[in-house]
Amino acid sequence: MGFEDFFHLKLDPFSNVPDPRFFFSSYEHKLAIVKILYTIDKMRGLSLLVGDVGTGKTTVSRKLLLTINKNPNFKAGLIVLTNNHFKLSWFLDRVAKFLNIDDDYDNYEEIKGAIISKLISYYKSNKKVVLIIDEANNLKERDDIIEEIRGFLNYELGNRKLMTFVLIGTKEILPYVRRNESFYQRIAMKLQLKPLSLTSTKEYIKYRLKIAGADVNIFTDDALNIIHEASNGIPRLINIICDNALLDAALQKKLPIDGNMIKDISKLYSIESEI
Ligand SMILES: Nc1ncnc2c1ncn2[C@@H]1O[C@H](COP(=O)(O)OP(=O)(O)O)[C@@H](O)[C@H]1O
Ligand SMILES: [Mg+2]
Known part of the structure; x- marks a missing residue:
């Protein structure tokens, strides 16, 4: 099951493929x-x-x-x-x-x-x-x-x-x-x-959400801070965390996505050890 309908998305916002439509000029x-x-x-x-x-x-x-x-x-x-x-x-x-x-x-x-x-x-x-x-x-x-x-x-x-x-x-x-x-x-x-700074990470996530046709404020500011910390500003990891977060939010029908949800995801999917 995807989360496209739940978020009314036109495109998949955090797919790890080099899609020029999503290029963010950080x-x-x-x-x-x-x-x-x-x-x-x-x-x-x-x-x-x-x-x-x-x-x-x-x-x-x-x-x-x-x-x-x-x-x-x-x-x-x-x-x-x-x-x-x-x-x-x-x-x-x-x-x-x-x-x-x-x-x-x-x-x-x-x-x-x-x-x-x-x-x-x-x-x-x-x-x-x-x-x-x-x-x-x-x-x-x-x-x-x-x-x-x-x-x-x-x-x-x-x-x-x-x-x-x-x-x-x-x-x-x-x-x-x-x-x-x-x-x-x-x-x-x-x-x-260099990896993305905290500011660039936030802009990057919001940009991808916007291109996909989503509400750019799906994530709380606290969630964005934790995504930056968990990913070290590496776009591929940011994508994985955000992708997982959107799916969880859709399954739990819970919005906005807050810092605790991101903490759970980073632990659950043990992102660091996978990459
Ligand atoms: N400036 C950017 N704008 C949009 N997406 C990006 C950007 N930089 C990286 N990404 C995303 O991160 C993923 C990993 O980037 P990639 O260029 O494959 O990294 P590398 O070649 O350094 O391993 C890409 O598939 C893309 O989705
Ligand atoms: Mg490469």
Whole structure:
């Protein structure tokens, strides 16, 4: 049984899927996006965004992609590294596909040559090429891929890089990028995506309720404070707690949702140990 009818909802407010309709431009997310867009606009070459699990990194990557691709002067793509066992050929192939290179190549040098020629043609038609890599923590133990990215960053024309990279992942990536000194020095911007502050957490919850068509005052202020405390401001955990709270409130036909209900939920579902 859902709670949509009880709350007269149009949409599911706290589902943990990256739905752009629910994107909330919190101070924390906005700051990361604005800074990354700056390095991209200047084609500085490489920026790195790290953050804990559930802070909204993938959400930021999708938002960046949408924002950048709205601008006709840019060509942006996204590669998600779901594990660190992928082949170098898979990676180069993904880069080639993103650049609309359809031909098959026999060896790495040929494919890299084709990528560079394509980048030069994008440069000539005034397109800035941006490649976002999500789950870049899967570059761990992949000095070969880090070295390839460094190789692409060597190509410059008219004082700007031919392709700029945005690496997004958990802190796990840091030791691996640090051990390639010349790669590390090319990082023009290092950012950390922080969990939401108390104020941002409250705004985030109310925003999602509003988009879903719910009364934004379903939660008492005390409940909101406890959600922030229990989630540490991590959006994925905020969603889980709120989702559970809405279901409980609907089952018990009890509104508003107060602090005690949230305390019960955090205990009952032992949120921390699940994640
Ligand atoms: N700025 C935001 N606006 C709306 N929802 C967000 C935002 N940031 C995170 N979320 C929510 O939190 C969930 C987890 O975020 P995600 O981007 O997958 O985190 P990460 O990639 O850092 O693990 C998302 O599915 C989304 O529902
Ligand atoms: Mg992610």
